[in-house]
Amino acid sequence: MSLNKERRIGRLAVMMLLDDDKERTLEIVKELGWTTCTGKVGSMEASKVVAAIETAARKNEIVKTGVYREGHALYHAIIEALHGVTRGQVQLGSVLRTVGLSFAIVRGEPYDSSEEGEWIAVSLYGTIGAPMKGAEHETIGLGINHI
Amino acid sequence: MSLNKERRIGRLAVMMLLDDDKERTLEIVKELGWTTCTGKVGSMEASKVVAAIETAARKNEIVKTGVYREGHALYHAIIEALHGVTRGQVQLGSVLRTVGLSFAIVRGEPYDSSEEGEWIAVSLYGTIGAPMKGAEHETIGLGINHI
Amino acid sequence: MSLNKERRIGRLAVMMLLDDDKERTLEIVKELGWTTCTGKVGSMEASKVVAAIETAARKNEIVKTGVYREGHALYHAIIEALHGVTRGQVQLGSVLRTVGLSFAIVRGEPYDSSEEGEWIAVSLYGTIGAPMKGAEHETIGLGINHI
Amino acid sequence: MSLNKERRIGRLAVMMLLDDDKERTLEIVKELGWTTCTGKVGSMEASKVVAAIETAARKNEIVKTGVYREGHALYHAIIEALHGVTRGQVQLGSVLRTVGLSFAIVRGEPYDSSEEGEWIAVSLYGTIGAPMKGAEHETIGLGINHI
């Protein structure tokens, strides 16, 4: 059941955001036959970050609308990614900080064994800081779940 | 005081671990005149992950041994990176999970203004899971602090 | 000072919500000479869940209005119950989720020794999920405190 | 995709532990064609609680040994249940407390729509307190995940 080196879904999800040559990563994901999308969201409300990712995932048919099972898998992947971004309390405006984030969602089969089925990765990269231009540093998060 | 695009210290710290061409990232960091090092640590004890990174940082003279100020900056960057890795409780073996991680430490000046001084970034990338071969998925973490 | 098997206040508080025959549980609580009440609350705001339980406790004279000591005991029991419901961050709408909960409050003497005095149990049972019909699963929580 | 009232998997998992007539609950679960098991574990180490539940789940073939996907679903259900038990920090002996718990694992299809597939529920009920006979109160936890 080992993780296939060419199919490291988490690494690919992060590279979708960090790679200078994003097309290259996108191509790898496409060649694997996986689904993916990216987007941007800036907000002082964590709920808006969650909503933006959920909406993008549905619109791009990465998760099936109306199937809770898939929404549940995605939701937990998002919240786990937010832990990396917020590092302690999953709170933004309520502790007077804001984020400007890019996100990527990747759905595919990262394991050798077909029994392991599909997994979903949500990556976040951007800045977090005070609601003041420039008063911010980078932040990253990754959540992975079976779907 | 804005973050300089070419000097995104967090992105560079993560690329040190994810890039296929790690030499390329290392070169960019070196050209900026920054200090950096990478290493690996696998453990069921979070304290061993902390210790491995602290030791590497001192041995590679990224932080000054015997100066608490620098150790304090590094420590918080490590713990913040561990939040991304553990996503909830900064615990490994005590909740029956283990990690196999690569880490990078980068120290440099990511902001345009010289007043912003030096910052330190700690990135972690690898797997987290049950203490059983293959029962694991990827995980990432990034901590950034002024130093 | 052992916990009396017939007086397991936490079990009774949960059975008030789960038992098919709720009257049976209510009767047991009444026969013990304890006070209890139940209610329902649905919200995206954790503060509204807290308020609904506090109001029910006061209106049903389970805690004495105007005595902070009792309010303090109740408050911590509620927050502890919410930890079970939220499992990580005591947040609802701020991480884009909502709850539909039944609650029970039971006040009585669960220990053999009279020195142990009165305790209060708050139980929560219902669903948690996305603010979308059906996108939810069950959740439970129990908080117990001396009063 | 609504939750079927007769198939409330969380409620059934908790009733497996609380019902006076445990056979009755077991029969309901069996009639639904679902798999389930119960067990007991007492420890000052959270990792032992996790291990006991994982072992029981594998031995009773509720999850498939060697399939990480299933182990991953179970693990997160266990940790979520432990949040209800520990209410704040998923720690036992490290903050000088111990638990004596019964647990139940139930796997089945709680939703009307077959698309929602199988879910797993882990329930915990027992006592938590100081490592001193009688210095304890009840505690409960429930974790639910898609599998």
Add this chain to the structure above:
Amino acid sequence: MSLNKERRIGRLAVMMLLDDDKERTLEIVKELGWTTCTGKVGSMEASKVVAAIETAARKNEIVKTGVYREGHALYHAIIEALHGVTRGQVQLGSVLRTVGLSFAIVRGEPYDSSEEGEWIAVSLYGTIGAPMKGAEHETIGLGINHI
């Protein structure tokens, strides 16, 4: 039910540790007819901090040995104080840090109304840092509970 200015139990518990003239604070506490004690504990294990305070409280008869109700009140006050000391995760050695702490326990009636009864305050003051001489800064914590 307001907090009496002369009887601010939390302030007194902290002053027992910080005041240059500790005798003066002790005298005030004694004049109020309250019970108190102080002690010291240094450890990399949070459980040892808890144990040291619990033992001191029993030995000095601030809480009644064998009465769980009192032990429960004290335990939660200790853990709350530890939140202030650890600021995030109630962990020490497991995240490679250690504490050297003084503690004070004060039991008394801080409210005007006699209905509010007795409360207990646990204060902690000292240093937290790396297990390396001098690599540490100050830390404080206060927990207050009804007893």
Add this chain to the structure above:
Amino acid sequence: MSLNKERRIGRLAVMMLLDDDKERTLEIVKELGWTTCTGKVGSMEASKVVAAIETAARKNEIVKTGVYREGHALYHAIIEALHGVTRGQVQLGSVLRTVGLSFAIVRGEPYDSSEEGEWIAVSLYGTIGAPMKGAEHETIGLGINHI
């Protein structure tokens, strides 16, 4: 690099709030050549507490306006202090509680070695409780960071 006994910045920050003779503490801080200020804030929103302290720090020139490095150091000291005040979740109104706090900010050199440079301490003292007059107890918090 040891902490100088006369320059315990955390103790001084707390004494600024607790000492009967606040002038005495202020004098000590001034004699050390350090900068400091105090203020008050009452709110159900943690973000307002953060904002009040940040504003005071800038207005009193304890941190340099427009230098993110300094704002970053201050922000983390504030959040750490709030951990002591909230003891678990850095939330106020969202879990139906409110605070009335005094705060002090002190900036100076607490270590013998000049290499250790400047540090900042944020102390909070006041009451936390239900949004109801008198339904509150004391709370304290201290955050310390290198700056």
